[in-house]
Amino acid sequence: MATLHSIQISPPLLNSSCAWSSNLRDLQELYDSPFTGAITTRTATIAGFNQDESHTVVFSNSSLSALNSYGYSPHPLSEYLGWVKQILQGSTSDKPVIISITSPNADGLESMVSSIQELRRELGDLERTPSRIAIELNTSCPNIRHASPSGYSFVHLLPLLKTLSTAFEADQTLTIGLKLPPYVYREQFVDALQVLSGIMVSSRSPISFFACTNTLGSSLLFPEQVVAAQSADSQFAVPSATGGLSGESVHALALGNVYTFTQLLRGPEARFPSLSKIKIIGVGGVTSKEAMERMRKAGAGAVACATFYGKEGVRAFELLSS
């Protein structure tokens, strides 16, 4: 079992936010699986993302990897809140739902967090132990035109982090996490922690977990490298040419991100004692039990997958568990 502030993930295995956790049917099926200890919704915005045929996913024909050009969910947050309410009202389980959200500005984020808190209040989640609703702020989608992942520039993320910190100050039962992009050099990790160490609430971190990592942006595959490309005469495997790479191709990088954060948070050279309780959900190329165990060895408290789940359906969690 993994305890992430007020939520418990048992078993410590879940889906990470993705196109296959988009609607009520996906979410209910994930929730009903005895092999998931939590579920994560696809990233929602206030109004819903304008999805068209340029947004898609393809699987590699040489490894269990994928390339996707998706933005955020076409369904607005309000729709997810209705679905989460339905799922949780129909169950007495402690299994939590991690609601993935994003916003380009602090006002939008504040309103999204308040509507999630409103739902928690309605469901009695503020007084419940453990809680069943957590928030994950997605700072790392690589496919948004003219909006590079904010997780690559923590200083610019500060207004959003302050909004989360204010929400945590008002209600310290709230579990908040950040979905981070893959980092490739040490200062990126240190800068993130430096900024977070400056937003403490009565010496507690409002951020309780990191989900490491999102897909690796600016990646490209040609049609002959994938299963069932868009159309035989298309120039690239996805219409936007570049997209986010996931699955086995990013496993080593994801392990390195989980390991580096774990060392900086809790290792012999830990530099941010105030952040030492932040837990890590290890994500990236978890396609086998061995890969899941590697994530745990690198420091993950819980492990999540998207590509393997996209390939196998909800049975993926059973395969990872047996």
Ligand SMILES: Cc1cc2nc3c(=O)[nH]c(=O)nc-3n(C[C@H](O)[C@H](O)[C@H](O)COP(=O)(O)O)c2cc1C
């Ligand atoms: C088709 C697809 C859609 C995704 N959509 C989201 C999303 O909406 N929000 C998010 O935080 N991550 C999203 N991701 C990233 C995954 O959550 C995960 O971080 C990444 O794919 C690496 O894990 P994996 O190798 O198990 O797929 C998406 C990934 C895929 C493949």
